[in-house]
Amino acid sequence: MTDGSLAGRRVVLGVSGGIAAYKAVYLARRLGDAGADVRVVMTEAATGFVGTPSFAAVTGAEPVVSLFSHSGSVSPHTDLARWAEVVVVAPATAATLTRLATGLSDEVLSATLLATSAPVVLAPAMHTEMWEHPATQRTIETLRGDGHTIVGPAEGHLAGGDVGAGRMVEPEAIVDAVTRTLAGERDLEGVEVLVTAGGTREAIDPVRYMGNRSSGKMGHAVAVVAARRGAKVTLVTTSSLPAPGCNVVSVESAQEMADAVAGTECEVAVMAAAVADFRPADRAEEKLARTEGPPHIVLEATPDILSSVVARENRPVVVGFAAETGGVERAVEKAARQDVDLMVYNDVTAAGSGFGSDTNRVIFIDRDGGTDPQDLLSKVEVAELFWTKLGAILNQR
Numbered sequence: 001m002t003d004g005s006l007a008g009r010r011v012v013l014g015v016s017g018g019i020a021a022y023k024a025v026y027l028a029r030r031l032g033d034a035g036a037d038v039r040v041v042m043t044e045a046a047t048g049f050v051g052t053p054s055f056a057a058v059t060g061a062e063p064v065v066s067l068f069s070h071s072g073s074v075s076p077h078t079d080l081a082r083w084a085e086v087v088v089v090a091p092a093t094a095a096t097l098t099r100l101a102t103g104l105s106d107e108v109l110s111a112t113l114l115a116t117s118a119p120v121v122l123a124p125a126m127h128t129e130m131w132e133h134p135a136t137q138r139t140i141e142t143l144r145g146d147g148h149t150i151v152g153p154a155e156g157h158l159a160g161g162d163v164g165a166g167r168m169v170e171p172e173a174i175v176d177a178v179t180r181t182l183a184g185e186r187d188l189e190g191v192e193v194l195v196t197a198g199g200t201r202e203a204i205d206p207v208r209y210m211g212n213r214s215s216g217k218m219g220h221a222v223a224v225v226a227a228r229r230g231a232k233v234t235l236v237t238t239s240s241l242p243a244p245g246c247n248v249v250s251v252e253s254a255q256e257m258a259d260a261v262a263g264t265e266c267e268v269a270v271m272a273a274a275v276a277d278f279r280p281a282d283r284a285e286e287k288l289a290r291t292e293g294p295p296h297i298v299l300e301a302t303p304d305i306l307s308s309v310v311a312r313e314n315r316p317v318v319v320g321f322a323a324e325t326g327g328v329e330r331a332v333e334k335a336a337r338q339d340v341d342l343m344v345y346n347d348v349t350a351a352g353s354g355f356g357s358d359t360n361r362v363i364f365i366d367r368d369g370g371t372d373p374q375d376l377l378s379k380v381e382v383a384e385l386f387w388t389k390l391g392a393i394l395n396q397r
């Protein structure tokens with residue numbers, strides 16, 4: 001039986017060596033039921049849990065188990081990596097997750113993961129102690145930050161009669177994650193997106209500046225996810241974080257950011273930067289000397305970048321970010337005042353939502369002032385939800 005949700009989609013299923021590998025055979029069957037064309041790649045350890053004939057029977061293709069011995073290909077990992085529209089690893093052991101997070105490609109599954117530009121879905125499975133170990137949690141944070149989707153683990157029975165967190169989620173949930181990954185994948189194809197990110201630095205003298213604590217991580221996540229979903233992204237940023245797939249314009253001050261934005265046409269403008277509201281009116285040519293005593297620094301307003309975009313004749317969909325130190329009410333008021341299509345609020349004093357954090361808890365505020373609170377998520381997950389929300393706004397236009 002096929003429900004067709006993955007009809008014709010090319011799915012590489014990576015299987016690493018855990019007891020949940022026996023469920024991967026059923027997962028391969030369910031992916032096939034949904035219409036996918038499935039190829040299996042196994043670590044050597046996985047072959048100790050389940051035999052290749054089981055996968056061959058279910059998928060109609062011999063699993064790849066080695067970088068060297070696969071018949072008919074001199075480079076099975078790059079063949080699979082290019083063929084895949086999505087790679088799903090289930091079960092993903094601590095060792096396989098760590099190889100991917102660190103770029104170690106010493107066997108065929110990790111080499112395939114390193115070689116692919118397809119989205120990757122990971123279903124961790126391990127003992128509770130291993131899952132909760134700080135090293136594993138660091139690995140998971142890294143993988144999330146790299147844009148990979150993590151499903152699970154769940155709580156339940158583990159190998160050896162143990163019970164706890166670390167059990168692989170059920171195959172149905174994994175099929176669902178694969179389907180959602182592929183469905184949402186290119187929903188922004190060709191959309192021209194402008195993103196501002198990072199905190200601006202306003203020069204006092206050649207050495208010193210006025211700045212703020214924004215790291216640019218949220219804005220970069222928004223830009224990278226948009227690019228991966230098919231958008232043409234210009235990222236005007238003060239941060240040197242990587243932004244694969246984006247046209248990056250590096251700036252430092254509010255004025256430079258305003259100039260770069262003014263020169264960029266777009267259909268969607270996401271103003272995620274923390275722009276200084278004021279700057280020193282005069283920048284000292286020489287470094288100010290301590291011996292001259294405390295300087296009197298006169299401030300002047302910086303250009304309001306968001307307002308200049310809202311005022312464009314050909315107004316794009318405009319999104320504001322409100323990093324606040326209190327409740328959402330101020331951001332609701334700001335959304336109306338700034339006339340944005342969507343405002344993203346977060347409380348920078350809340351645990352897990354501060355500057356520089358890899359996670360964030362946001363509330364989306366729509367044009368009518370309606371609020372849509374989200375869970376504490378990785379910034380990449382927030383960016384995924386953000387674009388899904390914005391996609392709906394774009395479709396209404």
Ligand code: CTP
Binds near residue numbers: 319
């Ligand atoms: N923003 C901008 N240009 C500025 C200042 C802010 O484009 N000179 C944008 C930010 O990128 C953000 C939104 O405006 O998307 C809200 O920024 P925020 O500093 O919270 O707004 P303000 O109106 O300056 O409010 P506050 O009184 O809190 O400083």
